[in-house]
Each structure stands twice: as structure tokens, then as C-alpha cells.
Amino acid sequence: MTDFPGKIGRTVDESTPWWPGAADSLPPNIVTILFDDTGWADFGCFGSEIRTPHIDALAGDGLRFNSFHVTPLCSPTRACLLTGKNHHHVGMRCLADTDTGFPNGRGTVRSDVPLLPELLRDQGFGTYMVGKWHLTPAQEVTPAGPHKNWPVSRGFDRYYGFLGGCTDHYTPELIQDNHSIDPPETEDYHLSEDLADRAITYLRDHTAFRRTSPFFLNLCFGATHAPIQVAKEFIDPYVPVFEKGWDQTREDRLARQKEMGLVPQDTDLVPRNPEVPDWDSLDADARRLYTRLQAAYAGFLEHSDVQIGRLVAELKRLDLFDNTIILVMSDNGASREGGDHGAVDCNAPYSGMPESVAEQIKRIDDIGGPNGPAHYPQGWAMAGNTPFRRYKQFVELGGVRSPLVVSWPLGLDAQGGGIRDQFLHAIDVAPTLLDIIGQRDAAPFDGASFRSALTDADTQAPRNTQYWEMFGRRAVYHDGWKAVSEHDKGDDYAADTWRLYDTRSDFSECHDLAAAHPDRLAALQDIWWQEAEANEVMPLDDRTLEDILVFRQPNGLMSQQSITFYSGQGHVPQISMVTATERSMDITAALVPRYGGAEGVLVSSGDDLGGYSLYIKEGALHFEHVWSRTRIIVSAALPEVFQTCGVRISVAGDKTAVATLVADGIELESGSIPRVSGHTSFWGLDVGRDAARQVSQAYTGPNAFPDEALDKVNITFRSPIDHAHLAATGVACE
Template structure:
């Protein structure tokens, strides 16, 4: 609200009295929230790991570590809780932001009338800046034309630099700046984590220079350590010897260190190895070699991210902002089992439903972490990452929902280095940070301010919290925890509930449901009350893969035909129109005929050289290339006359193979078989009139643009049940 003018206005300046609103001279503390992705509770060095994280360890040594802090089992819901202080179902983020499920609890976007933390802080005079992963915009809104109402700048941040989806390639990321996409630098030595921290430092310098008497809120959300795991070999190689001992020994060693560090009670038991994970000693030599290298890449990836965070912390110090800066470090969920049994040298393999074999990976070990090796570790290492707990990301057991929490504030923490064991949830962060930013405001939070724990190790906190994900349920109340296991298709009333006394059983390994049925029934009743109050219904046990593949009836993914124009913005991979799993026709229309002497260029390109397709003209010939996990099919043909339109038709068969037919001026020029297409070719989306990412083909030098003045448009048509021959007949018969 604009403050009422308190001066005097007359007809002339001489008779008037100017007035300026008084500026508050009391500066609130700076706030830095740091969110790691898919990082397990035990993966930071200060939580028992052998991975080198000196920046976070130093923040913990001069701040506080919390051992009973919780999140949701998935990234978008946790981020929604952080931004709102409210439970995720209640703000439309039941699952991933990628999909609108058609129900209020799963819109994939936070309601516009729900204020977000940056907007609330900006109202108090903060400059608000966002770096990195957002993942709170529905996939159908991630287009060059928006709508932008759920992008970071529209939700309260002054500036934004990062990526909007759930994950991206760290060497060729799908970058956005404020409200538009930008091309990745693609320079030798480029890495997204370094770029993000460069931009964070840039924003801090701008703020210190121009608004130094006002506080700053900086939200840094790394892509690390979510797959694809990508980092230089110099970070990977030193860890090979460290992890050759295997995940069983690593779990035992981490728990021992956790006890020594005072993070867990001495009587804490190591949860049994998750049943789908074999004992390390039963593995073959090749399995051990592959799995060790993949975990070493994860460790190097985390160390690298910690190193870059260190540059941001050092910059705060250099700018004189460090003393009164609250730095909060968390992970968005537990370590991920999405690498499957064996992990991957190329994460695009399991993401496309076709995991690599150990033998295939053995031949490509030197690629791990590089542009050709966007890796993921096997689920056995996720078990180790979540030591001493059971399960992983996507699950409501502690392996999915217990997160590290480091709070550092030189000006506000009197006894640094201490450990806190109060029950907390990510919804408690927003009300806490707001309370520390100034005057207390009445806000409809589900969380509560826990800043009293900074000084008082015995301060009380909330005592009730629920969880739900994919039909799996859990509830905490007064030190007790109840969990219902559930898998897709099972009857909810047949779910088995377990019960734990968390005050005596830190790792939740001793089920007391049979001994204390009354307590279990009490907690089940509390869960139902919480579900009703937080709009959890309806329960939905579709898997994460089901949710990601679901084509909602809105956005580009719902269209049968899309017309694209040269010079337009990038179409993100999450748009669901950039892969090759559907039968389709791609037709380029030219504003004037293209002859044999034309220099050529890319008409449309999707993906990159490891997975994608490109339709282009070069040396007077038409070319179509399709590549999946390095398996390349090339279809080339000359035209005997100037081309005023050309097409490629792809028909996908039931076995996921495809036929590709090339046309010019509606004349069939050639045909090839594509052995296998995919719903996920790579982490890069689609560009028109150029190849803006890592190039799909080695036959040209990217971006190899086709002149905008000569390429009129590109039309993509999708077909659900029609053969390539039927499409070809339509093309050949058209006037």
C-alpha cells in the first residue's frame, strides 16, 4: 500500500513542501537457502560421510546440525513446502510439478493467492534472487510464450537464473534467465554448477553495490546431486579406492561415525539392507567395478558442488555480508534409487525404460561423468546414502523423508557446533525465516517458527506431521511414527501398518504395531484427520513413471498439430513433444524453393548426439538422423528439383521400432528402419531452424542455422494409430 503523502502541494514549487517516506534503518539479516537434490541424510561429511564437503562441514561447525528434520519424498512437493510454509497437497503439489492430475491437490502449481517466501520477504524490503532448479511450474507452461504466472519472477523473485524442470544436463543445460530461455554456453570446461554460483555471486555483488543497506534473500537450488551425475574425472578418480569396500561396509562405517559425532544415539541400529539390494560380497568383479565407479562419480559431483558453494560463502565474507547472514542447507528428499539395479553410464537408458547391462557399462567406464556419460548410481548406493535408514526417495520411510539441515548464522547462534534433535519439517522453515526477518505477521502456515532452538537445545517444536506419496502414508505424533506400505494396484484397506517409538528407536527398525495396537489406531486416526485438513484425497498410487508419462489435456502435449517458426524460443524437453515415441510427420515449408546450391541448415533438431534427431539440408541433400544411446540411423537423399517443402514421416511400431520415410515436394525419396525409439532421448529439447545444444549430428557445426528469411515454418503432426504408409499416401496424394 502506498503511504499517504505528508508534505504540502501548492500551485507552485515555492509554496509546496516535498516529503519522502522514512526508510527503516534497522537491517534484517540476509537469508541464504541452499537446496541439494537427491542427497541422502548421511552424504555430507558432517553427517558421517567419507565424501569431502568442507564448505558444509564448516557451516555446521560454526552453526547447528539438526538430526530430526524432515521433507517430503519428492522434489517439487518439498520445494512447495519451503516456499509456502504449507503442506504440499494443500497448495496443489501432491507430486511433481510436471503434471496437472485434474484434482486440486495435484495441479502442479501453487495457487496464485498463496504467497511465496520471496514475495513475503520482498514486502519487508529484501532483494530476492533465485538460482538453479525451480520445478514449481507445470510442464505445459514451460514454453517460450509462457504463461509466466508460475515462473520464479512472477512468484516473488526479482531475478532468476537456472532451469525450470526437474533435471538437466550439466554440460548443456536448458537455461532460463528471468522469463526467457537462453542458449547454454557450450564452452570447453563449462559446468552448470559453476555457472550457477557465478551468477549467485553476480547477484550478490549487484545487491551489495546498489542496495547494500537492505537485506538479501538468495535461494540456491543445485542440480547436484540429481542424475545426470556429471563432473570432471579429477573429482571422480580419488574416490574409487574409497568405495571399493562396497555399500555394506560404507553403511557400517557411516553409522559408526554418526555415533562418534553425536548425531545418533549409541543404541541406534542399522536398518536391514533394503531387500532388493544384494550383499556387496555376492557381486561379480565387473559389477563391483562398475558400481564403484558410479558411486565415485556421485561423490565427486557432491564435492564439486560443495566447492562451488564455498565460493559463494567466501563472496559473502568479502562483501561484508557474512556475519549477519542466515545460511540454511537441506536436501529436497532422500537418496534416489532411480538408477535401478545396476545404475547407468548414460542415465538416458533407464529414463527411457531400457537400462544398460553391466557388460555394456564396463566398455564405457571412462565416459562416466563426462558429456557421453551422464551417469546414475545403482540403488545399493542410495541405501548407503540414507544410512542408517530404510528405503529411498519416493518412500515415506526415513530414507525418503529425513534430510540433513545445517543452519549457520554468526550473529545469531551463540553456541556453534551443537546438534539439535527436535522434530522439524520443511514447512517450518518459511515461518522461521520470516520471524527472523522482522515483525511477526499473521500468516496461514502449517509450520511453526523454530528459531528458539538456536539458543535452547530443549525448546519444544510441533508434534504432528503427515506424509503421503503414491498411496504410501505415514504420520508422526508425540514421538510415535506409523507407516503404511503400499504399491500400485494394492487395496488400501489391506496395507500393512508399522509403528515406531522414535524416542527409543532413531532408525525406526523395531516395529511395535503388534505390541501397541491402541497407539497405532490413534496415529491412523490422526493421519485421516490430517489428510482431510490438507486435501490429500483422492489417494493416487500411480507410479512416478506413470505421472511423468501422463499426457494431460492442455499445452503442446495435448495437440495433434504444432506449427513452429524459425527464430522462436526453445521447446523444453518436459514439453513432451520432443521425443520420438509417437508416430509423427515433420514438414518444413520454405518461402522460396531450395536448390542444390543452397548452403543448407538445420530445419528442426531435438536432443543431442547421445540421443535425439535432426532434420536438415546439407550439400544439396535432405538428411534425417535419429540417435538413441549412441545408436545412429541416417537417412539421406538428393532431390531432382528445387524443394519448396520437405517432410520426414516416422511410424512407431508396437515393438518400439520405427520406419522413417523422407519426402521432398511430396515425392518419396528414401526409407530406413529405426531399431528403437524412445520417450526420453536426452535432457535437451527441440529447436527450429538451428541446433542450439550439443549437436545431434557430427555432419555439421552447430548451430548450423537455416536462414530465417527462407524457412517459413515447420509443422509437426502426431498420429496415434496410423501407419507410415498411410501417412505417406496422404502426402503423395495432397495437392
């Protein structure tokens, strides 16, 4: 042992012991706060009407970066942030739900690429994560794993949150470390509050037991991704604020951005996105509905800001704030996935059945509550991305420009309230944080450190080149110039139209200079191909997200024709794609004969907004199916002696179905289901109980069937996977 500072003799008397001492000073603690689908202009300190006083306070004492970039989708951005590498380069071309069959699109970060928490843990940091992960392939999100791509296996000491792309904020599918747990049964529960509670608990534990070690906390809200859910008191104040509509909101936000000095005074507002109507052309009901949906979004964001305030207050109480660097950002631009009209209940469009204004206006007061998991229409996404063009999923600035706020009282040298304009990308975050703690060369990165920008407003950007690619759409930045391609599925890449912008004089990328500078455009196109080769972007793939989800190889539970579940087992998550009713199937429960007369839920899926429950009550078998506020109940008396019972669901081509109750193979009773769907709710399936918001009103609580009386439940699918239907569902949920 050559690195032991003491002395080892033949005996302890001839030896000198040694213990590592505490460091003279600690590197800063690190807190990264990531929002989901939040637009560049949605924070108050970035020009919004939305109240975000706690984020604004961090900016007021810290820095705002007005040229920070991400990828157009959540999983790729999260991969960039945690690896310091471009997303194609590490295997996350698209989403964690997809495997395209090529190295750049495996739907997971390559195992040989270390993540930021792994690198920090090697330096003695405690590493904690709460919130959305979305870096685990869908087939690995099961109670049995495999857990190799779960947070605790990728460097985090503790984890609490959800693994998929989105979840219900009142009844989330929660994971703690490596196992699923039921959502807390507390009155007025909300996931954002729960995440803040858990983050604060991790801070307290770390401070109590590891005070001499720094920590890394990664807080990733489910907000502001749909479903938009928040209490009415957060929604109501914003209704009069947004009655002015999205066109005026864009103008007002740009004016405030100029007033703040956040954008150059000559910044132009890009034209309205062509698919968005003029606000004044809408009828009264549409304006009323769309206004309240945006008010809910605003309240959702303000509510999240309140949780940040709680976290910051705790950092101050624990005397940790001054030496903690905090970064607040978004994973991509605001999302147009609410479509033309938005949704009072986003389960409808997520099921491929968007509702009209006339259908939704009757339920306007449900928005944001337990019966109104909402989404705003795409016109408000356009406003969220002011002054830029387009949205999430696109490589224009509306998809890839993110707000970035940095706070670090001990490290910013009284630079409070400053604005930085250096070109940055998500891949620059990990190198910067490691540079700050003296470990700049901890791993090979595609990004570079912008540490100097924290104290020097005039320092050069860390890099001068960055590419983007998503669904065949391409863009590249180099030395202040930006080229962006127009591309639709099936187009010849060689025939793509490219636009050219001088970003030094055109902050919003409003004025196309391609015709005036063809040689410069050609040079940028060459640079794009060079970057693409270096970062494993090929093969270019212009299939839509829906196409890719259709194409993905069936794996995990969705690839099985017959699945057997057992009483007392873990929760089957919604992302497994076997928890809904879009396929013909037989659900059969096998009971233990000596426990005749037992009652309770045999199997349930979803909740009271959408799902099904098969249960025994008062000697009868009951099947309830709920979707889009339509409930059907089929009931039949059970024979005195039976060993199996269940339901046979037969789906027709028009997505209607017949549910037939069966005992020991004998048909008992049938009923019609007016509509089945691949997405009934955000809650998956449970065996022997109804664990979330109960599907049926015939019982209260989980109504568990006795474990000792239920042997197993088998689901056998009698029709193949409808890949197109499941893909459409998957797209909506991303």
C-alpha cells in the same frame, strides 16, 4: 493521504516534504541452498566419506539439525519450503508435471497462497533465485509461457536456472528470468559452476545498488539428481574409497555419526533393503562398475560443495556473511531410480532400456563425462540414507529425513558446532525466517517457527504433529511416536499393515512396536485421518507416479496432432514431450522459393548421444538419428526446384522405425531406425539450427539455416500418444 509524515499545504511553500530514511539496522540476509536427491548421510558433517569441507565449515560454526523432515519428492518439498504449508494443502500433491484433476494435485501452487519471496519482497528484500524450480506445470514451460507460475511471477526479482525436474549439466536447458537462453559456449562448462557464478553476480549487483536492503537468495542445485556429471579429477579419488561396497559404507557412516554425537549411541542400523544384494555376492565387474558410479556421485557432490565455498567466500568479501542466515538441505532422500545396475548413460534407463553390467562395463571410463551422464545403482541410495530404511518416493525416513545445516554468525550466540534434535519439517522454514525478520504473522502457515532452537538447545519443537502421504503410503508423527503404513497399489487401505516406532528411543525407526502398543497405534491412525482432512489429502490415491503420468490430461503441445514452428522462434523444451521419435510423424519444412540453394539445419532435437537432425547440405537432404550410440543417416539428392522437404517416420510396434525422405510429397530415399524412444536426451528441439551438442558430425556449430529462407516447419503425428511409454520416461526423469 493519512500516512504521509510530512505536511501538504495548498502550495509547496506551505508544505513540508518527507523522504523515507534508511533503517537503523537491517534484518539478516537469507540464503537457502537446496540439494536434489542427496541422502541424509551424504554430507561429511553427517557421517559421509565424501569431502564437503565448505558445508562442514558452516556446520562447524553453526548448527546441524538431525531431525529435519521433508516430503518424499522434489516438487512437494519445494512447495512446502516456499509456502510454509503442507503440499496437499496448496495443490502440489505430487509433481509439477501432473494434474490429477483434484484440488490437492493440480501440479502448481495455488495462486492465492503467497510464496516466501513474495512475502520477503513486501518487506523490502531483494529476491533472487538460481537453479532448479520444478513448480511450473509442464504445459506452461514454453517460450511464450504463460509465465504466471514461473519464478519471476512468484516473487523473485531475478531468476537463472532450469524449470523442469532435471537437466544435463554440460548442456542445460537454461531460463533467464522469463526467456530461454543457450548454454554458455565456454570450455569445461558445468551448470553448478554457472549457477554459483550467477548467484555471485546477483550478490554483487545487490550490494552495489541496494546495499541498504536485505536480500534473499535461493540456490537450488541440479546436483545430485541424475544425470551425474563431473570431471574425472573429482571421480578418481573416490574409487578406492568406495571399493568397500555399500554394506561396509553403511556401517562406517553409522559409526561416524555416533562418534560425532549426531545420533544416539544406541542407534541401530536398519536391515538392508530387501531388493539390494549383499555387496560380497556381486561379481568383479559389477563391483567395479558400481564403485565407479558411486565415485562419480561423490565427486558430483564435492564439486557442488566447492561452489558453496565460492559463494561463502564472496559473502565474506562483500562483508555480508556475518549477518546472513544460510540453510543447507536436501529436497528428499537419495534416489533408487538408477535401478539394480545404475547407468553409465542414464538416457538408456530413462528410455525404458536399462543396460546390463556387461553392456556398461566397456564404457566405464565415460562415467561423469559428456558421454556418460550417469546414475548409481539403488544399493548406493540405501547407503546415502544411512541408517534409515528405503528411499525417495517412500514415507520412511530414507525418503523424508534430510540433513539441515544452519549458519548465522551474528544470530547463533556462539552456538557453533551444535546439534539440535527438535522435530522439524520443511513447512517450518518459511515461518522461522519470517519470525527472524519480525514478520511472524505475515501469512497463515501450517508450519511454525523454530527460531528459539537457534539459540536454545533444550527448547521444545515448534509442533508435535506431522503427516505424510505419497502414492497411498502414509505416515504420521505425534509426540515422539511414529506410525508408518505399508501400502501397494490396489491394496485395501483398511487392511494396510502399520508399523509403530518410539522415536525417542529408536532414532532409526528400526524396532516395530505395533504389536506391543495397539491402542497407541490406533490413536496415531486417527490422528493421520484428522491431519489428512485438515490438509486436503483426500481423495487417497495409490496410483504410482507412472500411472499418474499416464492418466494426466493431454495439454500443451503434447495434446496437438499437428504443430507448426517458425524460424527464429524460441527453444522447444524436452519436457514438452514432442521432441523425440517414439510416434509416427511427418516433419515438413516449407522453404521460401527465392532463396533456393540455402543450406543448414531445418530442425534438430537432442544431441550427439540421442536425437535427430534434418538438414540440407551440398544439394542433398539428410536425416540423422542417434540413440544408444547407434547412428543412422538417410540422404537423397534434392530436385532443382522444390518448396517443401522433410522426413516421414513410421514407427512399428517393436519401436523400430523407417525414415523416408520426401520433397514436395515425393518419396526420395528410406532407411531403418533400429530403435526410437520417448527420451533421446535432456535437450529439446530447435528450428533452423542445432543449438546444443550437435547431433550430426557432418557440420560444426549450430549450422543455422537462413531465417529468410525457412518459412516454417510442421510436425504432424500420425499415431496417438503412447501414454505408458511417456509416463515411464517421465518417472525415470523425476
